Amino acid sequence: MGLLTGPLPLIPPKNRASDGGGNDTSVVALGGGHGLSASLSALRLLTSELTAIVTVADDGGSSGRLREELGVLPPGDLRMALSALCDDTDWGRTWRDVMQHRFAAKPGKESSLDQHAMGNLLIVTLWELLGDTVDGLKWAGALLGARGQVLPMASVPLTIQGESRNIDSQGVETVRTVTGQAALASVGVVDQVRLIPETAPACVEALEAIELADWVILGPGSWYTSVLPHLLLPELRQALCATPAKRCLAMNLDVNDKEAAGMSAADHLRVIAKYAPEFGVDVVLADPTSVGDRAEFELAASALGAEVVLSRVRVSNRQPVHDPLRLAAAFHDIFAGG
Template sequence: MTMLTGQIPLVPPRGEDGPGERIRVTALGGGHGLSASLSALRRLTPDITAVVTVADDGGSSGRLRAEFDVLPPGDLRMALAALCDDSDWGRTWRDVMQHRFQGRGAVPSSLENHALGNLLIVTLWELLGDPVDGLKWAGALLGARGTVLPMSTTPLAIQGTVLSESASGELTRTVVRGQANLAHASHLGTIQAVELEPQDAPACREALEAIELADWVILGPGSWYTSVLPHVLLPETRRALEATTARRLLTMNLNTKTRETPGMSAADHLRVFKRYAPDLRIDAVVADPGAVDDVEAFRAAAAELGAVCFFDKVGTASGRAVHSPLRLANAYQDVFTSFMNRESGSEEP
C-alpha cells in the first residue's frame, strides 16, 4: 500500500477550474468547533484544508495515544466526518466514522467507547507508516470534500496555569497538565496561561503549505484554550499565519462562558488571543450578536487585532449553543463577498 502514497493529490493546484472561480480555505481548530466550520465551508468550496490540534489525551483518543504511541485520532476523525457530503455515501460513512462501540455482553469489551473512525485511522497509520498519508487515504475512502492534516506529526501535550482564590482571599496558582484536565479546570479557578509541550515541536509541513497557499485562513470556533490557541502556541504555525498573504478570519463561540472560560466576555476572548499572537493580524471576526454582551468593547478588541466585525445569527434555531452549518456558511459567504468587493473597489466591508 505504501507504493500508492502520493496518488491522492494533497493540495490541488490553485485555480485548476479557472482563476477566481474557487476560494481556497484553510481552517484551523479542533473538536466540535472545527467540525462546525468545516460543515459550513464544504457548502461553499471544495478547496478546504483542515489543520487539527493533536493535544487531546482523553477518551478513546487518549487510550489509543497511550497504547499505540500515535497522534490522538479523535479530532482528526471529526474533521473527516464533517467533510462528508450529504449524499447517501457521505452520510453513511460519516455515521460509520462516528459510531462508538457499546458492549452488551457479559464480558467487558476492550472496544468500549472507541469510535470506529479512530480505529480506522490508526490502522491506516500502522499500514502506511505516515500520519499524513493515512489521513489522505481515509479522506479518499469517505469522499471527503477537502483534506485533513494534523497541526504537528508529533503528539503534543498542553498545560495551563490556573489561578484560584481561597475563602480568605489568598491566591494560588496550580499547573494543570493535559487537555482533558484543562478543559474541566474551571472548578479550580481561572486559566491564566497555557503552553504546549514540547514547545518547539515541528509543525506539519503540509499544514504550513496550506496556510501559505490559502485565500482565507479561518480560526475557531472551539474551546478557546485547548482548540483555538494551540495553533498560535506552535511557533512555526504562528509564523506561517503571520506571513501568509491569505485573509484571516476568527469565528467566535456562541457561548463565551464555558468550562474553560468562565466569566470571560467575547472581548476578553479577543484580548487573550492577541496576548498569545501579538503580531498576527486578523482581517475579520464573525460573531453571533447574542454572544456579544458589550458590542463597543468587542469592536475595540477586534480593532486591536486589525479586524472588522461581522455580526450574523449563526446558531441553530433551537437556541442551543450550536452553530448552524447553513447560517455559518452564509456568514462566511458574506465576509468573502464583502472583502472581494472591497478589493475590487466597489464596497467597504
C-alpha cells in the same frame, strides 16, 4: 502494505462531491472538535478548496487511550473533521456513520473496544500500514469522498499545560499546574498556557496550505485547547502571521463554558492578543447574542486590526449550536467583501 501503495483510488463519479459551481476560493480552517466541525460543515458548502488543520493534543477518551497505548497522534478530532467533510451522498453519509460509530460493551462485561470510535481505529490502521500520517488521512478522506483535506497541526502528539489560579474563602490565592487537554478544559480560566514540546515540528503540508490560502479561519472551538494552540506552535504561528491570506476569527456562541468561565467575548479576543500579539485579524465573526458589551467587543477587535461582522449564525432554538446554512451565508458575505 502493498495494497495501499500507489495513487489513491477514485471514488465513483456519482459519489464524488461537486465543485460547488466552480468556486475555487482556497480556505484553511483551524481548530478542533465540535467547533472545527461546525465551520467545516458550513465551508464545504462554499468551496472544494478546503483544508482543515486540526489540534493534536487530545488525551481523553478513545483518542487518549490510543495515543498512550500506541504512541500515535490522537485521531479523534481528525476523525470528526473528516466526517464533517464527507460527501453528501449515501456513500459519504454511510461511511461517516461508520467512522463515528462507537463500540459499547454489554452491561457487566469489559471490552478493550468499549467506547472506541471505529473511525479512530480505521485511521490508526491506515497510519500503521502506510507509515505516514498525512497519507493515512488522505486515504480516509477518499473513503468518505471528503470535500477537502484534513491535516494535523503538528507531526507529533502535543500536550497542553497551563496554570490554574484559585482564591479560597480567606482570600489566599493558590496556583497549580494543570497538564493535559482533558484536565485543562474543566478548570476554568487558566494562565501561562503552553505546548509540550514547545518547539514541536508543524505539519509541513499544513504550513504550505496556509501560505497558499485565500482565507484562513480560526475558531470557533474551545478557546484554550482547540483555538489557541495553533498560535502557540512557533512554526504554525509564523505561517499564520506571514500568510498573504485574509484572516477571520470565528467566535464561540457560548463564551462562558467550563474552559472560559467568567470570560466575556472581548476577553476571548484579548487572549489572542496576549499570546500572539503579532497575529493580525481582518474580520471577527460573531453572533450578536454572544457579544455582550458591543463597544467593549469592538474595541478588543480593533486591537487585533479587525472589523466586526455580526451575523445570526445560531440555530433557531437559540441553543449554542451553529446553523451550517447561516454560518455558510455569513462566510460567503465575508469572502465576497474581502
